[in-house]
Amino acid sequence: MALLIDQLNLGTPYGRYQVDAVIGQGAFSVVYKATHMTTRQVRALKVTPEDIPGVQPAAIEEYRRRFQAGAQYGIRINDPRVVHSCDFGHDGDLLILAMAYAPGGNLADRLWNLRLDGRLMNIDECVLIALDIADGLGAIHNQDVVYCNLKPSNVLFDADGMRAQLADLGLAQLPGGVSMFSQVGQAGWRHPGTPAYMSPEQRRTTDYLSPPSDVYALGLLLFEMLTGRVYRNVRPGARPQSLRASIPIWLDDLVARMLVDQPDNRPWDGVETANLLRHENSGDAVPRPECPLSWEPVEPSAHAPDAGDLTPAPPLTPQDAPAQVDPAETREPPLDWAPVF
Numbered sequence: 558m559a560l561l562i563d564q565l566n567l568g569t570p571y572g573r574y575q576v577d578a579v580i581g582q583g584a585f586s587v588v589y590k591a592t593h594m595t596t597r598q599v600r601a602l603k604v605t606p607e608d609i610p611g612v613q614p615a616a617i618e619e620y621r622r623r624f625q626a627g628a629q630y631g632i633r634i635n636d637p638r639v640v641h642s643c644d645f646g647h648d649g650d651l652l653i654l655a656m657a658y659a660p661g662g663n664l665a666d667r668l669w670n671l672r673l674d675g676r677l678m679n680i681d682e683c684v685l686i687a688l689d690i691a692d693g694l695g696a697i698h699n700q701d702v703v704y705c706n707l708k709p710s711n712v713l714f715d716a717d718g719m720r721a722q723l724a725d726l727g728l729a730q731l732p733g734g735v736s737m738f739s740q741v742g743q744a745g746w747r748h749p750g751t752p753a754y755m756s757p758e759q760r761r762t763t764d765y766l767s768p769p770s771d772v773y774a775l776g777l778l779l780f781e782m783l784t785g786r787v788y789r790n791v792r793p794g795a796r797p798q799s800l801r802a803s804i805p806i807w808l809d810d811l812v813a814r815m816l817v818d819q820p821d822n823r824p825w826d827g828v829e830t831a832n833l834l835r836h837e838n839s840g841d842a843v844p845r846p847e848c849p850l851s852w853e854p855v856e857p858s859a860h861a862p863d864a865g866d867l868t869p870a871p872p873l874t875p876q877d878a879p880a881q882v883d884p885a886e887t888r889e890p891p892l893d894w895a896p897v898f
């Protein structure tokens with residue numbers, strides 16, 4: 558992936574954007590911070606190449622098709638809890654999505670820093686972040702889209718670090734379901750996603766997914782925020798409260814309901830989950846704090862994560878990202894920005 562980073566010369570014009578910095582990279586894309594040259598608005602550019610050394614062309618093609626369809630949908634979803642997609646186009650063989658820039662970092666980095674400090678996230682903040690995510694999922698589900706890609710690196714924060722937003726509809730299941738994507742459902746193809754953050758039905762089947770699949774993923778995130786533990790590393794069925802005694806029973810029950818195997822027995826969608834979080838939480842009347850994070854030390858009764866439990870560093874260098882770059886492989890400088898639609 559270093560190829561892309563090398564290719565976009567930082568500070569030089571690129572289409573309508575000047576690329577300022579590399580934010581990070583995922584399995585198939587690199588994300589850059591960039592400035593629109595006429596409006597001076599700061600954006601995040603997600604750039605996906607046509608070929609990546611070491612990755613099967615069919616896999617990249619599938620990702621690019623999803624990326625394009627997800628971008629087209631993302632532009633239509635206008636909700637403060639979903640990172641706004643502004644523009645989408647191609648430049649030579651690069652697909653480029655311009656998004657609103659979320660300056661407050663992502664949840665993966667927050668969780669990672671908490672782990673390094675041996676701290677747990679304040680419970681009220683866990684609830685407020687989950688509420689933002691549930692509201693974002695609600696906006697997505699209301700469009701008959703299933704997000705399918707809820708994981709810490711796709712939860713971004715605003716400048717104050719207070720409000721969470723969902724990024725990346727690139728793996729979303731759009732109306733019409735799997736039939737839109739020829740590869741899924743064929744032998745050897747499964748729903749794409751990040752295994753630690755997939756619902757059982759997303760992981761094990763090629764079935765049409767419904768909103769409870771995203772609710773399960775939110776349950777996984779809530780579990781991790783509350784306990785500092787990755788759900789699939791703990792004994793199946795473990796309750797958050799068994800790892801952190803101060804978690805209120807209503808929240809413990811709700812997380813357990815979100816994590817049941819049978820989709821029909823979970824809260825149905827983001828809207829229902831947000832309502833439950835608001836309703837159940839109203840007795841505690843949690844005000845939104847005025848400064849970002851108030852962390853608390855791992856409680857003595859909790860099973861603090863030990864070194865053996867640590868997940869890999871935040872997914873800036875995912876395992877499936879190509880590690881090798883052929884220096885002989887160069888591309889033409891970017892051509893004019895050409896919108897796809």
Ligand SMILES: Nc1ncnc2c1ncn2[C@@H]1O[C@H](COP(=O)(O)OP(=O)(O)OP(=O)(O)O)[C@@H](O)[C@H]1O
Nearest residue numbers: 581582583584586588601656657658659663710872
């Ligand atoms: N609009 C944005 N504003 C600020 N940072 C962003 C934005 N979109 C993505 N990022 C950050 O850029 C980095 C790379 O994102 P990217 O989506 O390519 O990878 P990922 O989410 O880690 O994995 P995946 O390839 O599975 O999506 C992540 O740290 C992510 O939080």
Ligand SMILES: [Mg+2]
Nearest residue numbers: 583710711725
């Ligand atoms: Mg992402």
